[in-house]
Amino acid sequence: MRIGVIVFPGSNCDHDAFHAASSVLGQNTEFLWHDSASLGGVDAVILPGGFSYGDYLRCGAIAKFSPIMQAVTKFARDGGLVFGVCNGFQILVEAGLLPGALIRNSGLKFVCRDVSLRVETTNSPFTCAARKGQVLRMPIAHGEGCYVADERTLDELEAEDRVSLRYLDNPNGSMRDIAGILNPERNVMGMMPHPERAVEDLMGSSDGLVLLQSMVIAAREAAPVKA
Amino acid sequence: MTATAELIAQHQLTPAEYDKIVAILGREPSYTELGVFSVMWSEHCSYKSSRLHLKKLPTRGKAVVQGPGENAGIIDIGGGFVVAFKIESHNHPSFIEPFQGAATGVGGILRDIFTMGARPIAVLDSLRFGRPDDLKTGARNRRILQGVVAGIAHYGNCFGVPTVGGECLFEPCYDGNPLVNVFALGVCRKQDIFYAKASGAGNPVIYVGARTGRDGIHGASMASAEFTEESKQKRPNVQVGDPFLEKLLLEACLEAMQTGAIVGIQDMGAAGLTCSTCEMGSRGGVGIEIELDRVPQRETGMTPYEIMLSESQERMLLVADKGREEEVFQVFRKWGLEAAEIGVVTNDGKLRVKHHGEVVAEIPNRELADEAPLYDRPHELRPPDLPTPPLPEVAIQDALLRLMAAPDICSKRWIWQQYDHQVRTNTVALPERSDAAVVRIKETGTSVAMSLDGNGRYCYLSPRDGAMLAVAESCRNLAVVGAQPVGATNCLNFGNPERPEIMAQLVAAIEGISDACRFFEAPITGGNVSLYNETLGEGVYPTPVLGVVGLMKTGPAMPIAFQSVGRSVVLLGGCGVSDVTRLGSTQYAKEIVKQLWGKPPALSLDYEKRVHNAMREIVAAGLAESAHDLSDGGFAVALAECSLGGIGAQVDLDSDLRPEILLFHEEPSRILISTANAKAVTAIAQKHGVEAPVVGVTIEKGLEIRQRSVTLGCWDAAALKSAYEGSLESYVR
Numbered sequence A: 001m002r003i004g005v006i007v008f009p010g011s012n013c014d015h016d017a018f019h020a021a022s023s024v025l026g027q028n029t030e031f032l033w034h035d036s037a038s039l040g041g042v043d044a045v046i047l048p049g050g051f052s053y054g055d056y057l058r059c060g061a062i063a064k065f066s067p068i069m070q071a072v073t074k075f076a077r078d079g080g081l082v083f084g085v086c087n088g089f090q091i092l093v094e095a096g097l098l099p100g101a102l103i104r105n106s107g108l109k110f111v112c113r114d115v116s117l118r119v120e121t122t123n124s125p126f127t128c129a130a131r132k133g134q135v136l137r138m139p140i141a142h143g144e145g146c147y148v149a150d151e152r153t154l155d156e157l158e159a160e161d162r163v164s165l166r167y168l169d170n171p172n173g174s175m176r177d178i179a180g181i182l183n184p185e186r187n188v189m190g191m192m193p194h195p196e197r198a199v200e201d202l203m204g205s206s207d208g209l210v211l212l213q214s215m216v217i218a219a220r221e222a223a224p225v226k227a
Numbered sequence B: 001m002t003a004t005a006e007l008i009a010q011h012q013l014t015p016a017e018y019d020k021i022v023a024i025l026g027r028e029p030s031y032t033e034l035g036v037f038s039v040m041w042s043e044h045c046s047y048k049s050s051r052l053h054l055k056k057l058p059t060r061g062k063a064v065v066q067g068p069g070e071n072a073g074i075i076d077i078g079g080g081f082v083v084a085f086k087i088e089s090h091n092h093p094s095f096i097e098p099f100q101g102a103a104t105g106v107g108g109i110l111r112d113i114f115t116m117g118a119r120p121i122a123v124l125d126s127l128r129f130g131r132p133d134d135l136k137t138g139a140r141n142r143r144i145l146q147g148v149v150a151g152i153a154h155y156g157n158c159f160g161v162p163t164v165g166g167e168c169l170f171e172p173c174y175d176g177n178p179l180v181n182v183f184a185l186g187v188c189r190k191q192d193i194f195y196a197k198a199s200g201a202g203n204p205v206i207y208v209g210a211r212t213g214r215d216g217i218h219g220a221s222m223a224s225a226e227f228t229e230e231s232k233q234k235r236p237n238v239q240v241g242d243p244f245l246e247k248l249l250l251e252a253c254l255e256a257m258q259t260g261a262i263v264g265i266q267d268m269g270a271a272g273l274t275c276s277t278c279e280m281g282s283r284g285g286v287g288i289e290i291e292l293d294r295v296p297q298r299e300t301g302m303t304p305y306e307i308m309l310s311e312s313q314e315r316m317l318l319v320a321d322k323g324r325e326e327e328v329f330q331v332f333r334k335w336g337l338e339a340a341e342i343g344v345v346t347n348d349g350k351l352r353v354k355h356h357g358e359v360v361a362e363i364p365n366r367e368l369a370d371e372a373p374l375y376d377r378p379h380e381l382r383p384p385d386l387p388t389p390p391l392p393e394v395a396i397q398d399a400l401l402r403l404m405a406a407p408d409i410c411s412k413r414w415i416w417q418q419y420d421h422q423v424r425t426n427t428v429a430l431p432e433r434s435d436a437a438v439v440r441i442k443e444t445g446t447s448v449a450m451s452l453d454g455n456g457r458y459c460y461l462s463p464r465d466g467a468m469l470a471v472a473e474s475c476r477n478l479a480v481v482g483a484q485p486v487g488a489t490n491c492l493n494f495g496n497p498e499r500p501e502i503m504a505q506l507v508a509a510i511e512g513i514s515d516a517c518r519f520f521e522a523p524i525t526g527g528n529v530s531l532y533n534e535t536l537g538e539g540v541y542p543t544p545v546l547g548v549v550g551l552m553k554t555g556p557a558m559p560i561a562f563q564s565v566g567r568s569v570v571l572l573g574g575c576g577v578s579d580v581t582r583l584g585s586t587q588y589a590k591e592i593v594k595q596l597w598g599k600p601p602a603l604s605l606d607y608e609k610r611v612h613n614a615m616r617e618i619v620a621a622g623l624a625e626s627a628h629d630l631s632d633g634g635f636a637v638a639l640a641e642c643s644l645g646g647i648g649a650q651v652d653l654d655s656d657l658r659p660e661i662l663l664f665h666e667e668p669s670r671i672l673i674s675t676a677n678a679k680a681v682t683a684i685a686q687k688h689g690v691e692a693p694v695v696g697v698t699i700e701k702g703l704e705i706r707q708r709s710v711t712l713g714c715w716d717a718a719a720l721k722s723a724y725e726g727s728l729e730s731y732v733r
Helices: A014-024 A067-077 A087-094 A151-159 A209-221 B005-010 B015-025 B031-040 B091-096 B098-114 B138-159 B229-237 B243-258 B272-284 B304-309 B325-334 B365-370 B396-405 B456-461 B463-480 B500-519 B587-593 B605-620 B634-642 B659-664 B678-687 B717-732
Strands: A002-007 A028-033 A044-047 A081-085 A101-103 A111-119 A135-142 A146-148 A163-167 A178-182 A188-191 B064-066 B073-078 B081-089 B119-129 B163-170 B179-189 B204-209 B262-267 B287-291 B315-320 B339-346 B350-355 B358-364 B437-441 B446-453 B484-493 B524-530 B543-553 B568-572 B624-629 B648-653 B671-675 B694-699 B703-707 B710-715
Touching (some): A002 A014, A044 A087, A081 A209, A111 A178, A146 A178, A163 A188, B031 B272, B031 B304, B031 B365, B073 B446, B073 B484, B081 B543, B091 B138, B119 B543, B138 B717, B179 B484, B243 B325, B272 B315, B272 B339, B272 B365, B315 B325, B325 B339, B396 B710, B396 B717, B463 B484, B463 B500, B463 B543, B463 B605, B605 B678, B634 B648, B634 B659, B634 B703, B659 B703
Parallel strands (some): A002 A044, A081 A188, B119 B163, B648 B703
Antiparallel strands (some): A111 A163, A178 A188, B073 B081, B119 B179, B204 B339, B350 B358, B437 B446, B446 B543, B703 B710
């Protein structure tokens, strides 16, 4: 499988995602530069954490206008796998590929710590290798990770089984403890916690692996969508 | 121009220094030249009071690739890789404007690392504030604490460097003068090291990064004077940081270095364009000519004086190979950075500055950079004369809970949770889980262990002993995780060196560091001196902060917390010897007796080193399940900290000392170990000539401490935990 890790100038978890996908998972991984208009034929895209263009405005608000995001949007509409982590989730929301918004943590401070997540659905290419109800331990590191949406959207997400991950110990005030969500077609997922930081026991947890492994399995089994 | 006495004084130059300037130039300086000299010869840039004594520090070692004199020191870690590291202070700006002061402190030290070609992979910070619980000054102290922590978080998190450890202590003497010392470490291949050296007449001088504004003019001079009422007017002297721009600079500089077209590179920190041009020229023995009209500016009508002295952040200066400029510009364009060719390397050894075609400054580089005044200031040690009070009757039970909640000892989770401490996925030891910070180097299978330590109280009572104790503690923290020290950096925070008693503290502390670093084979590869840490005539405690760097094989980091029930608890180093005089410098004296007296704990370098060697051998043999050194709060606090993970202990100490001395004295050279094989641990200790009594056993939860079968106290696990974890948050919430 070929995985593309998108690099915005302020991405700072790009190397971590690369390391997880290539060294740990053994997949063919490459970086994709933000002002490229093409994804170069990858099978899946990871939007990593960081501060895309500084994010002095709303997180991800500028990133959605970048050339690569036009390509990502098209790829997503064609059914390609798009996985946004932390800043990547914020960008997917800003770009309209996922509903809702991510606002300042309820504690008003940046928080970096481990959280426990419950896998709410295995019906997605990002969670298919996990067990429903499985609890995953991995870090968060964000200042603006409080997920909000109007009641109708939240009800819809739940009715359509699109809440993929929930916090057991909500660290940021996210509505209905939502940590990760899917788009209606289930080929785009965004989450605030960092699975790529939890892929080796030495780093404290390898619970994040199952999400990345799910992508590999899903890509192998599904009809290929080439970017 | 003939400068008036008033103008000279405004530039914080003495009449004698002014005469020296006239002698160097062979004429009166221009206004711009006066400004240039005043910043280069400020205490902050020239180390004129400390240079003489800093020479005593050991700077050589088999792993040292680069010692003091560059932007950062460099140590060979094997496998073709090196680490670059240094510590810097940003005390004065952080008092005036805590958030930006601390943020730009982080920015400055990060540039020092990546200008050497190394990618920063770890930051630690050593902080000192006034007490957060003081009725009169507490509110302001808390505001400064909150601002500083938020500033460090803002800059480091966005830049993408993990803040993996540090220390934070509180004393009334830091009320009007907090200390913000930031340590950074980066890694690169040995062949990729870059130096801040200009060479090759005709080579272009290139400016890249933020535009120059009027911010931070005379920042270096500000950091070289005491605070007075007027200091509040100096807020514009503090710069504003842009971590995103710094991140772009990092990536662009590392990429541009790979082109092979860069000859030398230096960041613009204190004294901005002035410092970077004359230092690069001086190091390379060449001249540099710049044209200020070509310097990117964010304000109009800036004078040459302002452009040369601006301390706008996120700027770098580099020299490229003539004819290959375009390769460098191409990289900067890719990263969206503004770069401009502002001058040329010459062979006349002069810094020549032109503005609108006219020469506004022409100064010999070497004299400006390297012949700054050097002072052997009078120094006379005046140790404080503090009477030993009668020890009050205190319930041990209550004392331990109070100590666990004391600002210096309690959990600093509220601070480190605001820092991204895991980005780059190398953080092997999480904050407060191990005695040292540990980050792995993915490429080599080695990990780097780091510890920052300083104790102002000890140094106040004896600057020499206090400095040695700081080195010993740093090295001990590395030993606990199994690492061998390979190098060190220091940040010397002192008051006004023009006062003989303060100068004497500085001299004694440097001597103490020299002796201890030599003994532990941890050469000093660079550092920083911050003087004039005084407000309204009140100096801070002499506060040398040591950052020791060690190496170890990559593997799980040694936890502080007991891991399983039924393990033997071994006190490597023994119960120690102390007395009422030595108790006067401890946390017990500070928090329970609420006085300071006597002497710091006694240190035997030889015994300390034997403890470290024994500890490393115990770790290497896989015998320790957990380990934690005894420091602030002594045995009882260390034991309580080991029990915070849930597993407790029952211990019985065989000693003649009075209970409060036995439990709370802070004699160094001691480490608490839990092990399934006490026999093997004590055998190793014995081999090294170190005491290692088995003092107890781990139990399901809670603590019980006895002395020769008499119970001194029993503590509930939840009570210890809530005292330790809830304290700092209760102040700052």
